[in-house]
Amino acid sequence: MILQSAAAPPFLKNGFVVGCEETRAAIIIDPGDEVEELIGLVDDHQLTIEAVLLTHAHVDHVSGVARARRRFNAPIWLHRDDLFLYTEAVSHGLLFGLRIEPPPPADRFYDGPGPLAFGEYDVFVHHTPGHCPGGVCLQIGRRGAPGLDLFVGDTLFAGSIGRTDLPGGNYDTLMRTITTVLYPLGDEARVHPGHGPDTTIGHERRTNPFLLEWAARSPI
Ligand SMILES: [Zn+2]
Ligand SMILES: [Zn+2]
DSSP: OEEEEEOOTTTTBOEEEEEOTTTOEEEEEOOOTTHHHHHHHHHHTTOEEEEEEOSOOOHHHHTTHHHHHHHHOOOEEEOGGGHHHHHTHHHHHHHTTOOOOOOOOOSEEOOSSOOEEETTEEEEEEEOOSSSTTOEEEEEEETTSOOOEEEEETSEETTEEOOOOSTTOOHHHHHHHIIIIIGGGOTTOEEEESBSOOEEHHHHHHHOHHHHHHHHHSOO
16 A cells, blocks of 8 residues: 655645555545645656545645646545535635635545445445544555555544534544444554544554543443
8 A cells, every 4th residue: 555645734634645556546535735745746656546535524624625626637525414514615714714725516425335446445434423424434455454544534633532612513422433433443453643643543542531531431
């Protein structure tokens, strides 16, 4: 697997390029303000982008979608429950004093777990509401093997969790999502969050203060 990432101020949101080393087929995840860097990485590795996959539709995760769509002419995938955020991305940007190019309409909604495919790799889609209604975890691995790379958006961070005070956010939903959707993907699964460094499910389950607090007050 070819895995590259980039982040740019002010949000330092991670955008990812994930490619197949054999076929050079690739996807781009959450193109934001760092989109030009991602395009450079695609060119460096001589990849062909087959899809733009969004973990969710907050403005920092979609501000580069229009540019990516123009450059790669690949379909944009989104969870239906985040469409209200996607269509409001320009005005959400203005709340932060940012002027973003309006993202073009989503081409496809995730319907069911997939898999979506690029080259020798499969992407399984897990609905992970809580930070926002239409958040997803994109689980990627070589076809036939368990996917051990998780692109979780803003659901889970190294040592923290996603905020739940934005429209459609819910704390209990987020904690249930992490413990019932992400935990079963395995302690060894690598977590690539929307902001900050990578971690693993096991490390977070054992050390994340929010998850420890939740475990202490939940019977299971
Ligand atoms: Zn977010
Ligand atoms: Zn974010």
